[in-house]
Each structure stands twice: as C-alpha cells, then as structure tokens.
Amino acid sequence: MPHREIPLSRPDITDSEVNLVVETLRSGRLSIGPMQERFEKQVAARTGCRHAVACSSGTAGLHMILRGLNIGPGDEVVTTPFSFIASSNCILFVGATPVFVDICPKSLNMDPRLIERAITPRTKAILAVEVFGNPTWMDAYAQIAAKHELPLIEDSCEALGTTYKGRQCGAFGRAGVFGFYPNKQITTGEGGMIVTDDQALADACRSMRSQGRGTAPPVPEGGRHDPSTVGAWLRHERLGYNYRMHEVSAAMGVGQMRRLDEIVRKRQRVANLYMTRLMASKPLILPSIDPETVMSWFVFVVRLAAGYTAEERNRIIAGLRNHDVGAGDYFPCIHLQPFYQREFGFRPGQFPIAESVSHRTIALPFHSNLTEREVDAVCQTLDVMISRENLQRA
Ligand SMILES: *Cc1c(COP(=O)(O)O)cnc(C)c1O
Numbered sequence: 242m243p244h245r246e247i248p249l250s251r252p253d254i255t256d257s258e259v260n261l262v263v264e265t266l267r268s269g270r271l272s273i274g275p276m277q278e279r280f281e282k283q284v285a286a287r288t289g290c291r292h293a294v295a296c297s298s299g300t301a302g303l304h305m306i307l308r309g310l311n312i313g314p315g316d317e318v319v320t321t322p323f324s325f326i327a328s329s330n331c332i333l334f335v336g337a338t339p340v341f342v343d344i345c346p347k348s349l350n351m352d353p354r355l356i357e358r359a360i361t362p363r364t365k366a367i368l369a370v371e372v373f374g375n376p377t378w379m380d381a382y383a384q385i386a387a388k389h390e391l392p393l394i395e396d397s398c399e400a401l402g403t404t405y406k407g408r409q410c411g412a413f414g415r416a417g418v419f420g421f422y423p424n425k426q427i428t429t430g431e432g433g434m435i436v437t438d439d440q441a442l443a444d445a446c447r448s449m450r451s452q453g454r455g456t457a458p459p460v461p462e463g464g465r466h467d468p469s470t471v472g473a474w475l476r477h478e479r480l481g482y483n484y485r486m487h488e489v490s491a492a493m494g495v496g497q498m499r500r501l502d503e504i505v506r507k508r509q510r511v512a513n514l515y516m517t518r519l520m521a522s523k524p525l526i527l528p529s530i531d532p533e534t535v536m537s538w539f540v541f542v543v544r545l546a547a548g549y550t551a552e553e554r555n556r557i558i559a560g561l562r563n564h565d566v567g568a569g570d571y572f573p574c575i576h577l578q579p580f581y582q583r584e585f586g587f588r589p590g591q592f593p594i595a596e597s598v599s600h601r602t603i604a605l606p607f608h609s610n611l612t613e614r615e616v617d618a619v620c621q622t623l624d625v626m627i628s629r630e631n632l633q634r635a
Pocket of ligand 1: 298299300301324325327328370396398399420421422432433
C-alpha cells in the first residue's frame with residue numbers, strides 16, 4: 242500500500258514555465274499582449290489550423306463557437322450524453338436544444354449511425370467530443386456533417402496532441418476547442434483555445450471574447466497616439482463577453498506548448514505501464530485505442546466488466562480513496578444530471594449504453610510524472626478493492 246497520497250492528476254510544470262510567468266509579471270503587460278499571440282501561434286501551428294483564439298476556458302470557447310455559428314433558440318445540436326457537462330451546457334447557453342445520441346461501447350464516443358437518425362430539419366450542428374481523449378469516429382462525424390451540410394464542432398478539450406489517421410485532433414471540424422484546466426494534458430490554470438480555418442468565425446470569436454469589440458486590434462488604455470484608433474476600445478459591434486485569457490496564463494501556455502511532445506511521451510509511458518500491469522485483470526475492461534490513433538492521454542479510465550453495479554463501483558472508488566489513491570467516476574451521464582432531468586424530463590434508460598458504461602468506470606491516478614512504483618501501488622490497491630467486492634458477492 243502507498244504511504245503517500247497518489248493524486249488523481251497533477252500538472253507538469255517546470256522552470257521553463259515559471260521563468261516565462263515571472264518574465265510576464267515583470268513586463269507590466271498582463272492582458273492582450275505578446276504571450277497570448279505566441280501561444281495562439283503555437284497551437285495554430287501544432288494543429289495546422291489557420292486561426293487560434295485564446296480564451297478564458299474551454300467552456301467559453303465552446304460558447305463562442307456556437308454563437309459564432311449563429312446557433313440559437315429553436316435549433317438542435319446533436320451531441321453525446323457521455324462527456325463532461327460543458328459540452329452540452331454550451332448548447333443551453335445559446336438557447337438551443339441538445340439532442341443526445343447513445344455511444345459505441347468501445348470508443349465511448351457517439352455511435353455514428355445514431356447521429357444520422359437524430360438529424361432533423363432543426364439540426365444546426367453536430368458537437369462531438371473526444372471523450373477521454375479518444376478520437377475514434379471523428380472522420381466519420383466529419384463525413385456525416387458534410388453530407389448534411391452541418392458544421393461539426395469538435396470539443397477537443399481532452400485531446401490536445403492526439404492524432405487520428407494522421408490528423409491532429411481539433412482540426413476535424415469547422416472549429417475545435419482545447420481546454421487548459423490543471424488536469425488536462427497542458428495547463429494554463431484556467432484557459433481555452435479555439436482553432437479553425439474559418440476567418441469569419443475566428444473574427445467573431447475574437448470580438449466576442451473582448452466585449453464584442455471590432456476586429457481591428459484593440460488598443461488598450463495607454464496605447465499609441467494614433468487618432469484612427471481613438472474610440473476603438475469602447476466601440477462594441479456585437480454582444481460580447483469578457484472571455485479573455487490573461488498574459489500570465491498565456492505565458493504558462495507558451496512554456497507548456499514547447500514541452501508538449503515531451504509531456505505526451507511521458508503520458509504514453511504511464512499509460513503503457515497501466516496497460517501492461519492491468520492487461521490480465523479479468524474484471525477490468527481497458528481503454529480500447531484504434532491502431533490509427535496516437536494518444537496524448539488525458540486520463541486513464543478503466544471499466545468494471547458487465548455485471549458489476551454502480552454501488553460496487555462506488556465502493557471500489559471509496560476504497561481506493563481511503564487508501565490514498567485518487568480515483569474518479571468519469572463521467573456520470575449528462576442527461577441524468579439533476580438539472581437536466583428536472584428541466585428537460587430526461588429519465589434513466591434513454592441512452593442505455595452510455596448509462597451502463599458510466600456506472601462502471603473508474604478513473605485512476607494519471608499524470609506525466611507518475612512513477613512505476615506508484616502505478617504498481619495503484620494497481621495493487623485496485624486488485625484488493627475488487628477482490629473485496631467479489632468476496633462480498635460470493
Ligand atoms: C475540460 C473540458 C471542457 C472545458 O473545461 P473548462 O474547465 O471550461 O476549460 C469542455 N469539454 C470537455 C469534454 C472537457 O473535458
């Protein structure tokens with residue numbers, strides 16, 4: 242058993258990020274500055290997208306994309322019930338209706354056949370998520386979207402650095418979004434980034450993130466004495482928000498992006514350790530990764546075999562936590578969240594595969610600096626907790 246807590250996740254920050262943050266603090270430029278621009282260029286280059294728009298969170302990025310695509314009341318967006326809640330909430334932010342479709346039990350992403358059946362004349366977009374960073378079916382979703390002349394919105398908040406069939410996640414749809422919360426592959430504390438090839442959409446998002454200002458580069462107070470820019474700062478072209486990323490976050494992002502390949506390699510190493518160690522465990526279903534995928538690994542989520550109940554799973558998670566091993570139940574189904582059931586009348590049984598999967602998942606501690614000894618300790622503790630449940634049944 243471990244003697245020290247093994248956290249569910251932990252950011253990988255080095256002196257390189259610390260130095261960039263200190264440099265930024267000393268520069269006196271704390272918003273709308275050179276770090277944001279550098280960070281945007283790095284993410285655009287990495288994904289091969291023409292535009293990258295930094296913002297305050299992945300959720301903010303999703304919200305702006307939906308607004309930018311003019312999705313609103315009366316419109317439907319086809320999406321997955323098996324995700325972090327933000328991928329569906331952004332549809333509610335604009336007054337549109339999420340139309341859920343069930344998932345495929347291997348990839349845990351939407352079943353493409355069900356998407357086609359869910360499309361109606363009111364459908365305005367398909368919003369797909371690479372859940373747990375797994376990109377399987379993204380090309381199929383893009384094809385369905387093209388066939389029906391709908392935009393594909395790619396919530397890649399869990400998939401930065403992953404490639405599928407040689408293509409970068411974030412670049413499959415009309416627009417993609419990354420999130421930089423501390424448990425993601427790279428972090429800026431809080432933050433997000435939109436990527437797209439669509440100039441008009443990028444312009445709209447840049448405007449919305451800064452109170453709907455015009456797309457001419459805004460001149461903050463204390464800017465140059467150019468008469469043509471006077472008035473630009475307080476001219477608002479559309480309804481906007483304050484969804485800006487601050488320069489300290491962007492500085493972290495610049496340092497993290499420089500190290501993305503290194504971080505991905507470290508995460509692959511940890512995922513391989515888990516795979517090797519758990520391969521022979523009969524009660525567990527391991528992540529199923531398509532051979533054409535190179536994963537950057539957001540989390541490591543295993544699933545108890547069919548037949549285990551949610552109560553048993555919850556006791557196993559509680560047991561892990563009691564033994565100082567972080568564990569999580571990623572993800573409870575969105576349609577069964579109290580708010581969704583109450584407001585929209587969703588009920589258990591509507592998306593049976595997503596529900597059955599969500600009752601049996603266990604997210605294990607996962608970050609780039611997890612050691613082999615820690616992985617061993619986690620797996621041993623997991624074995625013990627599962628055996629304890631099996632004994633109770635017998
Ligand atoms: C992390 C995440 C987001 C965005 O989260 P923020 O905390 O707003 O940055 C959106 N969708 C999914 C699927 C996520 O995992």
